[in-house]
Amino acid sequence: EDQVTQSPEALRLQEGESSSLNCSYTVSGLRGLFWYRQDPGKGPEFLFTLYSAGEEKEKERLKATLTKKESFLHITAPKPEDSATYLCAVPDPSGSRLTFGEGTQLTVNP
Amino acid sequence: EPEVTQTPSHQVTQMGQEVILRCVPISNHLYFYWYRQIxxxxxxxxVSFYNNEISEKSEIFDDQFSVERPDGSNFTLKIRSTKLEDSAMYFCASSRDRSTDTQYFGPGTRLTVL
Incomplete structure (x- = not known):
């Protein structure tokens, strides 16, 4: 059974203070790893897809990286509007089902 | 930019009542999904849905649940007899392809069962 574990559960940063979120996964065969952002009471908003170890993707202050066992979401010089819960997910072998982690709740204080 | 839409945004119902949650997936997408978040x-x-039939379902998706694509644009989730533990956010998602394509999520319907 696919497993996804995210850490830390919660992270408080000061504006401008860079940090990283971790997503560890155990899957039978990686078919991609997805990062989403979720604001309170809203649906997951797609950020990145990574398919192979060594791959990196960037969007504004966010950069996602992937190794064979984990993925990191690096946040550089975050702003208060980056406050959200960040979710990672992996598809099952059929691609039908995403297994999500518990998420990291990020708070960026001004 | 195309997006998944869902209605209603909030549904309050009495235990034992039937509810139908509605979704309009992105127009050129072929695969549709329902997720929930307590x-x-x-x-x-x-559950996932393709070509007018269920592709895969989880152990949560028991006989009380059903899905349907009644026309070319809507995708619905029906809960026949709601229980208190069905209270959750329900998200619809869609993707062009199944195997590795990105699933795009709607804003969700908050279901409250009293």
Missing amino acids: LGQKVEFL
């Missing part, structure tokens, strides 16, 4: 818990897969 307050404070992680997002959980319910």
Whole structure:
């Protein structure tokens, strides 16, 4: 059974203070790893897809990286509007089902 | 930019009543999904749907649940007899392809069962 574990559960940063979120996964065969952002009471908003170890993707202050066992979401010089819960997910072998982690709740204080 | 839409945004119902949650997936997408998120818990897969039939369903998706694509644009989730534990956010998602394509999520319907 696919497993996804995210850490830390919660992270408080000061504006401008860079940090990283971790997503560890155990899957039978990686078919991609997805990062989403979720604001309170809203649906997951797609950020990145990574398919192979060594791959990196960037969007504004966010950069996602992937190794064979984990993925990191690096946040550089975050702003208060980056406050959200960040979710990672992996598809099952059929691609039908995403297994999500518990998420990291990020708070960026001004 | 195309997006998944869901109605209603909030549904309140009495235990034992039937509810239908509606979704309009992105127009050129072929695969449709329902997930739920109980307050404070992680997002959980319910069911996937392709070519007018269920592709996969989770153990949560029992006989009380059904899905349908009644026309060319809507995708619905029906809960026949709601229970208190069905209270959750329900998210619809769609993707062009199944195997590795990105699933795009709607804003969700908050279902409250009293």
